[in-house]
Amino acid sequence: KHKISRTVSALVINTPNNPTGGVLSKDNMKLSYDLAEDHDTVVFSDEIYESLVYDGFKQTSMLEIDPTMERTLVISGLSKSHAMTGWRLGYAIGNDETISNMTRIQQNTTSCAASFTQYAGAIALTSDQSSIGLMVAEYQKRRDVITHLFNEIEGIACLNPKGAFYVFPNFVEYGLSSATLAEFFLKKIGICTSPGGVFGEKYDSYLRFSYSASLEDIEEGMAILTEFLPTIK
Incomplete structure (x- = not known):
């Protein structure tokens, strides 16, 4: 809490974490969201390692805490869950306004991921897991x-x-x-x-x-x- 001031515009969460491998419990995810809400800031939740948890631990997505995505942007991809690191295929989940603004930027910078990468990602997500x-x-x-x-x-x-x-x-x-x-x-x-x-x-x-x-x-x-x-x- 003492790290947050009026100049902070976003709270970034990475769980499971790189480099430590640490994970946040559901209670701590909720505390993080409440902290962002109290300071009227947004949450960037990096969940790229969400599938890689051990000892029966259940990973909680920030989408469970903020299902309306009012102030949350979840970032993930297939690099870790489907061992597609070199394919560089990721995705973001947010509210309509956030995704629309992100799309404008992406269309004028990288355009989109390569089509064969997108086809591979679709097969990975819809096949036997x-x-x-x-x-x-x-x-x-x-x-x-x-x-x-x-x-x-x-x-x-x-x-x-x-x-x-x-x-x-x-x-x-x-x-x-x-x-x-x-x-x-x-x-x-x-x-x-x-x-x-x-x-x-x-x-x-x-x-x-x-x-x-x-x-x-x-x-x-x-x-x-x-x-x-x-x-x-």
Whole structure:
């Protein structure tokens, strides 16, 4: 609440979250909406990872909180739910006025997504969706493994995320910036990560690791990382 002032024009929510994998409960989604309503601002709800939640958690869309879309714009796509990352096909759900204004801008900038991409997206959405559940179950296995392996390493703390496909371990005891650590890992042992500092200054001791790789690659990469870490501490 203390971050919101008269100059704030929108509240942006990203749940499940990138980079942490954290998720907001329905109660917290409602609190976020009420906060926006109290300050007469709009809510941009980024729900691109909505299908990727674990441990029986039920993701709440902001559309459930604001079904009339009076002050809500939901942003999502098929990159995560249907593994169509390279197709760059997304969508927005909002009230008539908002979508009409967005359409004017898009028509004069990108025009539209490629037609073959739209056809593929339509098939993805109208076909059997059981593969999503299988994908989520596999991601949960990988999450459990990588989280366990990180927490086995002395000096690293790694929370168990409830969504998305990232872990965000804290390397604060190594005394190096996230950019320095990321460069070390890439150049010395061939492991690519995202430095936490790019997500905000207070995350500069964190690194984002994706577990979208195979379980075998995750285990091999973690073994290499575990062996390398004592050389820089």
